[in-house]
Amino acid sequence: MSFVEVEDIWQAYGDRSIIERVNVTFDEGEFISIVGASGCGKSTFLRLLLAQERPTRGKITIDGGAPAVEPNQERGVVFQKYSVFPHLSVRENIIAGTGFATRFGYLTGSARRKAREAADEMLERIGLNHVADQYPASLSGGMQQRLAIGQAMAAKPRVLLLDEPFGALDPGTRLQMHDFLLELRDETNMTVFMVTHDLDEGFKLGNRVLVFDKPRWDPHDPGLYGATITYDFDASTNGIPFQDILDRYPSLAEQTQLAAE
Amino acid sequence: MRLINQIPSRPSAIMLATIPFFLLLIAYVVGSEIRLAANPQDKLLPALNTIGSTAQRLFFEPDRRSNEILLWKDTFASLIRLSMGVGISALISLILGMVIGLLPIARSSLSSFVSILSMVPPLALLPILFIIFGLGELSKVVLIIIGITPFMTRDLSQRVLDIPTEQLIKAQTIGASSLVIALRVALPQILPRLIANVRLSLGSAWLFLIAAEAVASNVGLGYRIFLVRRYLAMDVILTYVIWITVLAFAVDWVLKTISRKAFPWMEAGL
Numbered sequence: 001m002s003f004v005e006v007e008d009i010w011q012a013y014g015d016r017s018i019i020e021r022v023n024v025t026f027d028e029g030e031f032i033s034i035v036g037a038s039g040c041g042k043s044t045f046l047r048l049l050l051a052q053e054r055p056t057r058g059k060i061t062i063d064g065g066a067p068a069v070e071p072n073q074e075r076g077v078v079f080q081k082y083s084v085f086p087h088l089s090v091r092e093n094i095i096a097g098t099g100f101a102t103r104f105g106y107l108t109g110s111a112r113r114k115a116r117e118a119a120d121e122m123l124e125r126i127g128l129n130h131v132a133d134q135y136p137a138s139l140s141g142g143m144q145q146r147l148a149i150g151q152a153m154a155a156k157p158r159v160l161l162l163d164e165p166f167g168a169l170d171p172g173t174r175l176q177m178h179d180f181l182l183e184l185r186d187e188t189n190m191t192v193f194m195v196t197h198d199l200d201e202g203f204k205l206g207n208r209v210l211v212f213d214k215p216r217w218d219p220h221d222p223g224l225y226g227a228t229i230t231y232d233f234d235a236s237t238n239g240i241p242f243q244d245i246l247d248r249y250p251s252l253a254e255q256t257q258l259a260a261e
Numbered sequence: 262m263r264l265i266n267q268i269p270s271r272p273s274a275i276m277l278a279t280i281p282f283f284l285l286l287i288a289y290v291v292g293s294e295i296r297l298a299a300n301p302q303d304k305l306l307p308a309l310n311t312i313g314s315t316a317q318r319l320f321f322e323p324d325r326r327s328n329e330i331l332l333w334k335d336t337f338a339s340l341i342r343l344s345m346g347v348g349i350s351a352l353i354s355l356i357l358g359m360v361i362g363l364l365p366i367a368r369s370s371l372s373s374f375v376s377i378l379s380m381v382p383p384l385a386l387l388p389i390l391f392i393i394f395g396l397g398e399l400s401k402v403v404l405i406i407i408g409i410t411p412f413m414t415r416d417l418s419q420r421v422l423d424i425p426t427e428q429l430i431k432a433q434t435i436g437a438s439s440l441v442i443a444l445r446v447a448l449p450q451i452l453p454r455l456i457a458n459v460r461l462s463l464g465s466a467w468l469f470l471i472a473a474e475a476v477a478s479n480v481g482l483g484y485r486i487f488l489v490r491r492y493l494a495m496d497v498i499l500t501y502v503i504w505i506t507v508l509a510f511a512v513d514w515v516l517k518t519i520s521r522k523a524f525p526w527m528e529a530g531l
Contacts, residue, residue: 071434081427085428097435103440105445151431152434
């Protein structure tokens with residue numbers, strides 16, 4: 001039984017098909033990069049995973065549960081921008097990750113103290129403890145995205161969805177964020193979906209890379225067919241396949257030796 | 262250097278700011294001199310020292326008949342009406358604006374109603390208000406409310422709609438209910454806008470207040486101005502007009518200061 005199951009997803013807006021015939025399953029702890037040209041439905045796919053939209057056909061389930069009808073706590077999300085609350089301080093933003101799930105959105109007494117400690121721990125981990133009392137607007141783009149990731153993690157989602165999280169960052173900050181995300185991935189074993197334009201980024205971070213494209217094209221009616229997953233790469237060894245084939249099938253080693261002789 | 266790139270230094274900026282006031286004052290003094298030279302009994306443009314002595318009398322000397330200082334009584338009555346009208350409008354428009362902005366169901370049923378309502382000229386409703394609510398305080402407060410609530414509601418609901426969808430989605434993914442999103446995401450971001458809105462609507466609120474007081478009242482700043490108009494007492498009218506301007510400026514300044522102190526996150530990016 002796979003962790004996330006995507007079953008025959010179609011999504012159309014009116015007559016325009018965006019994605020079609022998507023059948024795919026994911027295991028827990030996978031880091032999936034989703035790449036593709038602009039307008040090929042990768043962001044739509046992410047919105048479907050997020051349950052921000054309901055598919056026209058098919059269903060998506062997490063851990064065998066019922067398909068979600070609206071965004072919920074199982075799914076954490078980080079967008080390219082606007083993912084943090086500008087009116088809350090950095091620490092309050094992290095506390096919101098647990099506090100917003102209460103009746104009125106406020107934690108009191110010991111729950112608040114505990115959330116505060118957890119928030120400070122999280123800030124330490126994402127390297128923002130020195131700006132805990134500042135407001136997000138005074139942080140750099142990279143720091144804001146780290147905060148957004150920290151906030152999403154504080155709510156302990158089952159899957160984390162990243163929609164071009166580093167799209168608006170400069171190349172240097174991007175590299176730092178890659179290291180940060182790789183560390184986080186090793187520590188938490190969280191299932192992550194990341195939409196990106198950048199192929200290198202996709203292969204560097206993901207251990208699986210999905211490519212969305214339109215395999216069918218009607219020149220008279222370009223909106224008729226949608227995109228689907230055209231490639232599903234194993235990127236676990238830096239994107240170069242068969243690197244560990246000898247470890248997996250030791251019997252092949254003898255044959256390669258024979259062939260070499 | 263291009264004109265659009267010429268930025269005045271601080272001292273010259275202050276000087277530039279005082280120039281229009283100064284010019285107005287000079288124009289008034291010159292006009293007043295000319296008219297008084299022709300006719301010393303002229304009441305239309307009283308001399309500055311006449312206005313000064315009248316102001317002193319109005320502010321500090323009690324009325325001979327009632328033994329009360331009328332200006333303060335008028336000020337008090339008008340400010341109570343104004344603050345009640347604006348306060349109630351702010352509350353109504355905040356609640357309606359949040360509901361319309363956040364809930365698609367409410368948006369479908371209310372938003373066109375509110376925009377049509379804001380087209381009704383409030384002063385045309387004044388007779389109706391007098392008939393329904395009588396000539397007392399209530400009709401004046403209600404006029405202010407009817408006058409400014411619809412457009413404040415429209416603006417606030419638009420501001421709620423302007424909150425990026427990303428934030429609302431994010432709040433949902435960390436488990437926030439509709440109530441929590443309203444209280445902790447929308448409300449704090451809309452409050453500074455509410456204050457800005459109140460500042461903008463104060464001008465119209467004064468207009469409606471003075472109109473209502475002029476038509477039917479026995480105390481109030483607008484009532485007094487329209488009363489002494491019969492005696493062509495320009496010195497009293499001008500004193501009251503300047504006093505109303507000072508009051509309006511002071512209220513605006515207080516609101517601006519509150520907004521700056523209460524919402525530090527607004528300026529964090531600057």
